[in-house]
Amino acid sequence: GQQVMQIPQYQHVQEGEDFTTYCNSSTTLSNIQWYKQRPGGHPVFLIQLVKSGEVKKQKRLTFQFGEAKKNSSLHITATQTTDVGTYFCAGSDSGTYKYIFGTGTRLKVLA
Amino acid sequence: EAGVVQSPRYKIIEKKQPVAFWCNPISGHNTLYWYRQNLGQGPELLIRYENEEAVDDSQLPKDRFSAERLKGVDSTLKIQPAELGDSAVYLCASSLDWSSVYNEQFFGPGTRLTVL
Numbered sequence: 001g002q003q004v005m006q007i008p009q010y011q012h013v014q015e016g017e018d019f020t021t022y023c024n025s026s027t028t029l030s031n032i033q034w035y036k037q038r039p040g041g042h043p044v045f046l047i048q049l050v051k052s053g054e055v056k057k058q059k060r061l062t063f064q065f066g067e068a069k070k071n072s073s074l075h076i077t078a079t080q081t082t083d084v085g086t087y088f089c090a091g092s093d094s095g096t097y098k099y100i101f102g103t104g105t106r107l108k109v110l111a
Numbered sequence: 112e113a114g115v116v117q118s119p120r121y122k123i124i125e126k127k128q129p130v131a132f133w134c135n136p137i138s139g140h141n142t143l144y145w146y147r148q149n150l151g152q153g154p155e156l157l158i159r160y161e162n163e164e165a166v167d168d169s170q171l172p173k174d175r176f177s178a179e180r181l182k183g184v185d186s187t188l189k190i191q192p193a194e195l196g197d198s199a200v201y202l203c204a205s206s207l208d209w210s211s212v213y214n215e216q217f218f219g220p221g222t223r224l225t226v227l
Contacts, residue, residue, distance in 0.1 A: 031214070033214070033215075033216070041220075042202060042218040042219065042220055042221055043154065043202070043204075043216075043218050044218070045215045045216060045217070048213060048214065048215065088153050088154075090153070090154075097167075098156075098167070098169070099144075099156050099159070099167075100156070101146075101153030101154045101155070101156075102153055103152065103153055104151075104152070104153050
């Protein structure tokens with residue numbers, strides 16, 4: 001069945017360092033969304049990418065959708081302690097429209 | 112504007128007991144989702160409603176789980192009987208319209224279920 005894997009599973013960085021999480025789907029996605037979940041909280045929508053090769057920026061966050069629409073990445077420049085949490089990608093299979101969340105990357109930022 | 116409301120926030124039951132969760136989505140949102148999230152994992156979609164119609168329930172364990180959204184607004188998810196493995200956080204989310212290109216989902220705070 002469809003799988004969406006994220007790497008790394010965990011990442012510890014010093015405050016000010018950059019961070020990247022990668023999302024890889026076993027099938028082609030019609031779109032991809034990114035969510036952030038703080039410890040003890042619920043997922044909060046960050047952004048949606050729809051087009052092949054699309055790049056979007058939100059302040060220190062840069063999101064990319066791969067040309068084949070099977071992978072995506074989230075890059076944070078100069079992390080801050082407020083960036084702590086788990087980052088999930090999620091997307092719809094372009095054939096079945098099944099919606100699936102990735103396995104998540106837990107980010108810890110050390111002050 | 113109020114966000115997605117869920118109740119209860121916490122529930123502890125013994126195995127084989129029934130349990131129900133309630134969700135009120137954001138006003139005007141046609142699409143409602145129920146997810147189950149196990150510790151350290153991503154949310155798993157159980158069922159998606161478009162108005163009152165369940166359009167994707169392929170991941171719902173239908174032998175013990177049921178859901179309804181009778182008037183296309185609030186929704187109830189039920190487990191009967193509960194098993195130890197059902198312990199998880201049950202999240203409800205809503206979005207304006209699944210078929211639109213832009214489909215931001217808004218999540219409620221979740222119900223943390225513990226089955227003893």
